[in-house]
Amino acid sequence: MWTLAPKCLRFTAGMRGKKRVKGSLVTVKNVEKNFGDFHVLKNISLEIKKGEFFSLLGPSGCGKTTLLRIIAGFEDPTSGAVFLDDRNVIPIPANKRPVNTVFQTYALFPHLTIFENVAFPLRLRKVTNNIVKDKVQEFLELVKLPKEGKKLPSQLSGGQKQRVAIARALINEPSVLLLDEPLSALDAKLRQHMLIELDAIHDKIGITFIYVTHDQQEALSVSDRVAVMNEGEVVQIGTPFEIYESPQTPFIAHFIGETNFIKGKVTEILNEKRAMVEFPDLGSSLTVYQDKSLIKGDNVKLTIRPEKIRISTEKPEGLDEKWNVLQGKVDELIYSGFQTKFFIEIGPKRTMFRVFKQHVKFFTDEKAINWKDNVYIWWHNNDGYIVEVEAL
Ligand SMILES: Nc1ncnc2c1ncn2[C@@H]1O[C@H](COP(=O)(O)OP(=O)(O)O)[C@@H](O)[C@H]1O
Ligand SMILES: [Mg+2]
Known part of the structure; x- marks a missing residue:
């Protein structure tokens, strides 16, 4: 990777x-x-x-x-x-x-060599042959195709064709x-x-x-x-x-990556950056980071990325109040080499949480977490983010 x-x-x-x-x-x-x-x-x-x-x-x-x-x-x-x-x-x-454009389809001229494809915008401007030769070579080198000038587009791979299209789009500077x-x-x-x-x-x-x-x-x-x-x-x-x-x-x-959402209601403003929010679906109140000037009674939606959540079958020790800890049960897990994706059921509504655990040393780092295990999950409240607020 x-x-x-x-x-x-x-x-x-x-x-x-x-x-x-x-x-x-x-x-x-x-x-x-x-x-x-x-x-x-x-x-x-x-x-x-x-x-x-x-x-x-x-x-x-x-x-x-x-x-x-x-x-x-x-x-x-x-x-x-x-x-x-x-x-x-x-x-x-x-x-x-x-301005010039590179499209998804390469739009190369199939009957022209790579050299002439790249040279085309210069030919339209009637640039002299000597200059064309030097410039085309310079741009073929820029896109790492210095030796392909004599070939036809059909002799190149998709990636190479797209490089030709990029060289052609750039040659008029x-x-x-x-x-x-x-x-x-x-x-x-x-x-x-x-x-x-x-x-x-x-x-x-x-x-x-x-x-x-x-x-x-x-x-x-x-x-x-x-x-x-x-x-x-x-x-x-x-x-x-x-x-x-x-x-x-x-x-x-x-849209940008995977995430968890939970809906809650603000029960207390702790300070400028933190509020206490009750999440009925989780059956818990959590401290959340906020930059939205929340007031008591606001309905909020919190997002928390799966890779920012820790997971263990053992209760985490020594965490201060900045950490949110929940208990749940493993509903599903997907092993994919570099990580495991856990789907954890939490609270009275059996809300599903995604938790991604990166394998640092998979076989030795900790006790394995299996299907149906009871687990603890926890994250630092700075890592959650309020994405939506509805006033009372
Ligand atoms: N010439 C057109 N006439 C009518 N509708 C068009 C035309 N070009 C694009 N659209 C419509 O405009 C919307 C946006 O298209 P487009 O800009 O191609 O989106 P994107 O590139 O994000 O996929 C689409 O619903 C598409 O069908
Ligand atoms: Mg498009």
Whole structure:
């Protein structure tokens, strides 16, 4: 398994270091789009920084491609504007915008060699042969295909074809590259590999990338920031860390990774950051972290990620009041090598909790936990997050 260093750190390092930021600032202002009676985009406003790797993440049909097509110029918004730096580009046709797009399908010319596919945008501009030769070679090297120029697209793998498409999209040196689910035709392993490459390309050329995906893992692993979309609206914008750790609605918490939800009622405000909440389905009151200025009587929904919950057949000792401890019974468990997923039944309503236990040393670390075992589960109250509040 591989992991990437947090992109935000690399991005900052890059900004301070050798990286030259050449991309445009992209500002989307109050964009609305109707197809007939269908309101596809609802008052979208975004500010994407120069050189940022920005993702639009949301389920299929939420309007990601439509928004990308409006930025590219293939589609006009019903109202609103798109600025590249200080210029409103809505009146400018797609082929005159300093923007290029990589699509899910590679859209290579099958009868042209790889070299000529990449050279195509330069040929249209009647660039001289010598320059074409050098530039195409430079961009084939950038996408790690330096020796494939003479081949035809049919002689390349899916991942290689997508790299050719990326080289072709970059050769005119756009200031913004739009990528619409560019990896979704590839298998999972290759997708991860291509993501690392895409990230390296982004770091090298330093232009603004806007990356569309419905895959939360993809968006979290490469983006500086992510806009989560749902039903034509942007519902949260933040770093991958913020989106995962502090989802602003149950939809976001649910869409980004797996989670548990429990509903409760605030019975006491302990201090600015903590409240006592009664959870009838659990038959317990718990201390919860909160950043929502709760008041007594508020109905709340708490989310807690399965990997943040500890589990044992033995009662945990020495925990202070910041820990929430519950008792339950193992209803199901799924062993998957690096971890086990437990489904724990808790409280009078037999509420199901997911708990993921990472195997550090599976055979020796602790007593095994089996089906139907009575267990304790516990988490630090900082790790729960209130995603919804309804006032009295
Ligand atoms: N040209 C069109 N005419 C009518 N409806 C469209 C058109 N393009 C997209 N839609 C609809 O708009 C919604 C959003 O589509 P799209 O932007 O492709 O979503 P996503 O890329 O997030 O899957 C979908 O319901 C889709 O059917
Ligand atoms: Mg789409």
